[in-house]
Amino acid sequence: MAYNEFAYFYDSFNEDADYEALYRHVKGQLDAHGITDGILADLGCGTGELTLMLAQAGYDMIAIDQSEEMLCVVRDKADQLELTGRLLLLQQDLCDLDLYGTIRGAVSTFDTFNHLPELDKAIANAAFFMEKGGVLLFDMNTPYKHREVLGNNTFTFAADEADCVWKNHLEEDGRKVRIALDVHDHETGERFHEEFCEYTYPLDQIRASLERHGFTLESVCDGETFGPLTDTSERYFFCAVKNYTQLEGEQNG
Template sequence: MSYQQFAYLYDELMKDAPYDEWVQFVKDKCVNYNVTGTRLLDLACGTGELSVRLAKDGFQVTGVDLSEDMLAVAQAKAEDEGVRIPFFQQNMADLEGQGEFDVIGIFCDSLNYLQSEQEVMATFSNAFQHLSDEGIFVFDVHSIYKISHLFINQTFASSEDHVSFIWNSFPGESSNSVEHELSFFVLDERTGKYDRFDEIHFQRTYPVQQYSDWLVETGFELLEVCADFKDAKPSTQSERIFFVAKKIEKAI
């Protein structure tokens, strides 16, 4: 998918996201599972907010995203922050030629934007192929509870002087999926008028056991499943599920 105008508004709308907690989560898991290398592949890196933070924390980051607009924002951000990060435009379900990494991450529920089981499994296979033997694969997804109870049929809105939005969420066609209809109103300082931009975004998730089975089928050993930036196992009302895995055998 392409984020189009959304790419240039994303950081403003996500300014309260717990980015520091994602960085700390990665660092903690590297310590817990004895990952000493620092080569990190940030899949679906978006505007590079986490890529930059991880680079400033000592990781040798490579960023990959499908959206050219997102990558343009990410590149400018890396240059402004004085960190060197190579960014590549690729679909994580079609990833190739990126070399080997000690950590591969798919953060900020980006995996949920894949529209089919086949794309998720292809992404897992690609992560396997690009992961070092001693490395870890880390990703987070929305829980079924969050999709069903906190997104579907809900409306979110924000009103600021320079940018406002209305966000409506509806059931998707597939099970455990949601369609987000977003309308942005952005102030044009030259005219004093607001420009409107509309976007539709799709997200789909699966049961924890399904993700676990796919990882094992791909050749990973599932090291850990936890929720909401805590080490505790997911509950029926957990919102964000984290998976940590490593390679154990040749991918199928």
């Protein structure tokens, strides 16, 4: 999926997100694995808050999103911060990822991977471009959140710029949540409607996919507190390390 008009209001509706805590955790994991510079990819960068924080820390960032509107927001922010020299913007589907070289690490946050119907393919693509010893850091909504929080519930968000009604429908098999957004732009009076899905992936399936493509899952924690997982954790946060290059994998296979 790709957010369209909703992209321009995303930050307003996501004001409660603690980007500083997220950045500290991501930077701490990168530092712990000796990745203090080089090229990182932000897989599903959204409006680029984490992307630009990492660029300010000295990384060369590849900001990838399927939404042209999201990338426009990132570009405007980068221009204001004079960070365009550390930033490459790519409009791509993560299931068809095609980079120009290798990366030292990748991040993907705010449940980007839940939007993908083919998670295994996205992990395979990230692995293909990842250097040996590289780190994949990503979060995903848990089955608990899809079942108990999103479910068949409706949420209303209000901001100065717009209002949003967010409607969820959990399919009977519990593997997919259909989501419909209705946004009212206060300034123009326009109304926008967008629909997409989130897919549920159990922890064992995610671990198996990582291992299949040459990653070792080093840790998984609560993606909001960054503490231990609980039965009511709404988000996973994963740290996976690439064990070998693509060529080594082919030779071993």
